[in-house]
Amino acid sequence: MLYLVGVGPGPGYVTEAAAKALADADCVFYEDYTGPLHLETIRRYAKTEPIRLTRRDLEDESGRAILQCLEKGGRAVLATAGDPMLATAHAAVVAAARRRGHRVEVVPGVSIICAAMSAGCLSVYKLGGVATVTYPRGGVYSRRPYELAEQNIKRGMHTLLLLDVKEDGSFMPPRDAAAVLLELERLEGKGVFKPETPAVLVHRLGWGGGAKYTNLAQIAASDYEGPAVIIIPGVLGPVEEECLQTLR
Numbered sequence: 001m002l003y004l005v006g007v008g009p010g011p012g013y014v015t016e017a018a019a020k021a022l023a024d025a026d027c028v029f030y031e032d033y034t035g036p037l038h039l040e041t042i043r044r045y046a047k048t049e050p051i052r053l054t055r056r057d058l059e060d061e062s063g064r065a066i067l068q069c070l071e072k073g074g075r076a077v078l079a080t081a082g083d084p085m086l087a088t089a090h091a092a093v094v095a096a097a098r099r100r101g102h103r104v105e106v107v108p109g110v111s112i113i114c115a116a117m118s119a120g121c122l123s124v125y126k127l128g129g130v131a132t133v134t135y136p137r138g139g140v141y142s143r144r145p146y147e148l149a150e151q152n153i154k155r156g157m158h159t160l161l162l163l164d165v166k167e168d169g170s171f172m173p174p175r176d177a178a179a180v181l182l183e184l185e186r187l188e189g190k191g192v193f194k195p196e197t198p199a200v201l202v203h204r205l206g207w208g209g210g211a212k213y214t215n216l217a218q219i220a221a222s223d224y225e226g227p228a229v230i231i232i233p234g235v236l237g238p239v240e241e242e243c244l245q246t247l248r
């Protein structure tokens with residue numbers, strides 16, 4: 001049996017279901033490339049030493065170590081930060097295990113997507129598509145955040161932007177993300193990401209950070225560290241507006 005276990009955005013968000021899955025497992029694997037994971041928390045519940053898997057182990061090797069544990073009849077856990085299935089490619093691990101006849105249970109965790117909407121006072125009813133702000137690869141910028149925000153804004157929807165993970169595993173700081181968005185504006189020129197564009201910055205949630213209602217120019221000049229998300233609000237309702245003013 002394989003359990004995909006989400007342990008939430010930071011220390012202290014482990015659910016009872018997650019704790020039980022960790023305690024009952026014969027093999028505990030974790031990955032920390034889709035979000036920062038508090039290893040001491042995993043160790044507190046697991047009865048075996050957790051084994052770190054890289055993106056390559058999971059995406060190119062199809063999680064072979066996990067399958068080996070399952071094939072010996074063991075109960076395996078793959079623990080991730082946040083929710084194990086939101087904004088990750090772990091559905092492939094689920095599919096690979098099920099194809100081999102193993103049962104799989106997903107133990108949902110508090111996702112940064114939910115946590116950021118809550119901390120940022122924004123209604124999930126108006127959440128449009130989600131995108132990731134990435135560093136240019138080979139000098140080329142992904143235009144996805146721009147295109148998506150443009151569509152969402154036309155529909156009055158909020159745009160939640162996750163931020164890139166660097167090669168060394170560290171998280172893109174918000175100032176770099178704002179700089180990328182302003183550069184996309186320079187390339188596209190449709191007025192989607194202007195310096196004065198209002199933005200909700202949610203940084204290091206669960207790790208002593210918080211939420212701030214600000215704009216892209218101020219984020220670009222800030223020294224907040226990642227991990228973080230930036231939400232570009234759509235049309236605000238009066239309650240959202242009132243609550244956001246408390247985050248200034």
Ligand SMILES: C[S@@+](CC[C@H](N)C(=O)[O-])C[C@H]1O[C@@H](n2cnc3c(N)ncnc32)[C@H](O)[C@@H]1O
Pocket residue numbers: 008009010034035036080081082083084085086087088110111112113161162163164165171202203204205206207227228229
């Ligand atoms: C690829 S997403 C994975 C989301 C995760 N599966 C979840 O459901 O929470 C990872 C991104 O979420 C954001 N993130 C993760 N943890 C965060 C935190 N504690 N506070 C703010 N943003 C966070 C960062 O933008 C990071 O690059």
